[in-house]
Amino acid sequence: ADEAEYSRGQQLAQQCLGCHGETGIAPVTTNPNLAxxxxxxxxxxxxxxxxxxxxxxxxxxxxxxxxxxxxxxxxALALYFSSQTGRDGSQP
Amino acid sequence: ADEAEYSRGQQLAQQCLGCHGETGIAPVTTNPNLAxxxxxxxxxxxxxxxxxxxxxxxxxxxxxxxxxxxxxxxxALALYFSSQTGRDGSQP
Incomplete structure (x- = not known):
């Protein structure tokens, strides 16, 4: 089920990409990373x-x-974004 | 200044560790990671x-x-936690 739920989350996440980034690293730093x-x-x-x-x-x-x-x-969205890897804070 | 601000943030962060973890990976998954x-x-x-x-x-x-x-x-707190590395979502 996780496989199907993950891809459903990925599909739904298309709606979130503008503010939160393709894999949850926000392109705009006023927005939270979700990865x-x-x-x-x-x-x-x-x-x-x-x-x-x-x-x-x-x-x-x-x-x-x-x-x-x-x-x-x-x-499904929570599964998708939580499965991504968070930002490496040691980089600027 | 960043060095001093970072250690000030680290010191202030002692107050946050219980819920958000030593380096911002929350020990309780109902709480957000800050790393x-x-x-x-x-x-x-x-x-x-x-x-x-x-x-x-x-x-x-x-x-x-x-x-x-x-x-x-x-x-200072924001500098400290944002400088940590986020959770690797590929691990459970």
Missing amino acids: GQNAEYLRYALTAYRDGNRKGGMAFIMQANASSLSDSDIA | GQNAEYLRYALTAYRDGNRKGGMAFIMQANASSLSDSDIA
């Missing part, structure tokens, strides 16, 4: 954005983007 | 928590932790 983030945290945050429980700052952008996601979409 | 995150995003998020602009979910915990931080503390 290597904890899947459980990503599920929690995406659900909080979708359901309007996380407010303030950029939440309104994320709320719009997450509004159409089902729980299984969110799980 | 390799973008410094600018970390400054934005920490300031939003401190100033109460980010609400909902776990914000109340972060607001309490960030309440005593000055802007330069926040910059």
Whole structure:
């Protein structure tokens, strides 16, 4: 199931690439990297954005983007991004 | 200045280790990893928590932790965690 869920997440992630990067290393440093983030945290945050429980700052952008996601979409996205390798902080 | 700011961040980070890990890889997967995150995003998020602009979910915990931080503390913490290497997502 993980294989199928991973590719579903990869497909859904196309919607996130503009702000968070192809594999979750954000092209804009005001945005968070998602690569290597904890899947459980990503599920929690995406659900909080979708359901309007996380407010303030950029939440309104994320709320719009997450509004159409089902729980299984969110799980697939979390699996995809958490499976990527985080940014090597020793590089600038 | 970076050297001094980095060690100041490392010192301040002692306060964060319980939830976010020694080098920003969270020991609890409900918590976000900070290692390799973008410094600018970390400054934005920490300031939003401190100033109460980010609400909902776990914000109340972060607001309490960030309440005593000055802007330069926040910059030092952001430098420290963003300089770490993010989690290798290909490992479980």
